[in-house]
Amino acid sequence: MVRSIKGSAIVFVTVLLVWTTLLAGCAKKSNTGGGAGAAEQKLRMLIASEPPSLDPGLAQDNNSSTVLRPIYDALTRLDEKGEPKPAAAEKWDVSADGLKYTFHLRSNAKWSNGDPVKASDFEYAWKRALDPAMTPPAPYAYQLYYLKNAEEYNTKKMTDASQIGVKAKDDFTLDVELKSPTPYFLSLVSFYTYFPLNEKAVKANPAFAAEANTMVTNGPFLLKEWKHNDSLTLTKNPNYHSAADIKLTEVNMKILNDAGTMLNMYNTNQIDWAGRPTNEFPVDQLPKLKQDKNMNLQIKGIASTYYYEFNTKAEPFDNAKIRKAFSLSIDRKSIVDKITLGDQTPAHGLVPPGIRGETKTFREEVKDDYFKDDVAEAKKLLETGLKEKGYAKLPAVTLIYNKSEAHKKIAEAVVDMWRQNLGVDVKLEVQEFGVYIKNRQNGNFQIARAGWGADYNDPMTYIDLLQTGGGNNNSKYSNPEYDKLIKDTYGTSDQGKRMKTMAQAEKMMIADMPIAPIYYYTGIWAQKPYVKNVFVDYKGDVDFIHGYIEK
Known part of the structure; x- marks a missing residue:
């Protein structure tokens, strides 16, 4: 009897082991085949600072953008190569002359409050950003100037908003009319100034974007929690029109701007993603980190430029020769070789590599040989500029930058170059990100650290940055000839003519030197x-929309 029981037990255990093995095999297959498997679908990452604004009409920085893009659905969404793909619009029609677009919205898309996403939500959001009475004004209002009569309305040359080239034909059809053909318009409408807004929610609470529980959004993720100056938590939106394609259930964004702490958190498995787009690695440790296979460090060129901007309305940088002197006395190669150490390349133009040109990239077709680092020439320019201003010596100068170990090291190196090469002393001032952004916007600076990444894949996203009155033209640069070249570019869809005109504009602007390009970024x-x-992606933004965890 005992023996019989023992034999049965052996048989039972054997069957159990076989069954368990089969189940394990099935689970493994499910894990690899389904993409997400049984692993907890939570992504942990960092952003460098508190987002200054999560209002799509007011946002203008990487931290805000990193949060906004997954919680809103624009008409299109860009893939890794910058190609526009259907998002809130499932398809679209374009007229033969390139002036009229008809977007067909998904009928099953909903806002987080249950309202259907309608064409009127896009019309409302775009006209709101263009409204000259909007307070504060939308910094990216000029990105909507592609629409017929948009600039005229925003600049108060006309008062009838119904004449702007955007109209909800019905609940799910949006008609758009442009003032001139715009080859990159489908890419442009993926940008956050073109996001829709729930009109009912915005009008009920003008401060709708200040807290998680008052935001009504339509993207693949919802902003579940916002602990100000601490963290933001995003959760999967179960009512998203393509919810079945979203694997991550939660994304936690801890607010931290300390490279050393970030590295420690990554190495101790407290975060899953470190660095780009909002945080930077300790630059002095990059050579070692590149060799550490456990880091899984990634470096790639992105369409973004690092530069210093001069306030052309503030002394002494209201003088072009003084601006040029400061720029030409910077040793850019030394900065990328000895300071940044991330495979960056020196910049002598504004448009970075990776942006489309006519047949190749713009930077391949138009070399950035507008100037060269030249200390001797810089000294001559400074001397002439001082005489033109009537200065016996240069007045006090301050360079502001936002908190970052990399920004600090670059600023210290550049200030040392100015001291050695020009004999001038420049004070450094580090500022909290929100303060730094406001001071740049309000012109409360002489020199400021800056960077610009692509909003869409065309040189114009850089060239029109410095047009007169532009919402992001912190240098307050103004040149009527430069502005005319921009308008001429807007007025043609001939790619050859467009690239030639934008090259002329870039050359003209660099000659005036409202900015000092330093290097082209790598991610x-x-x-x-x-x-x-x-x-x-190509412009340096992180995209986790279709990401998943596989362990």
């Missing part, structure tokens, strides 16, 4: 091997 980040299908 530097680390991701755990189990983080799948999350990528940094």
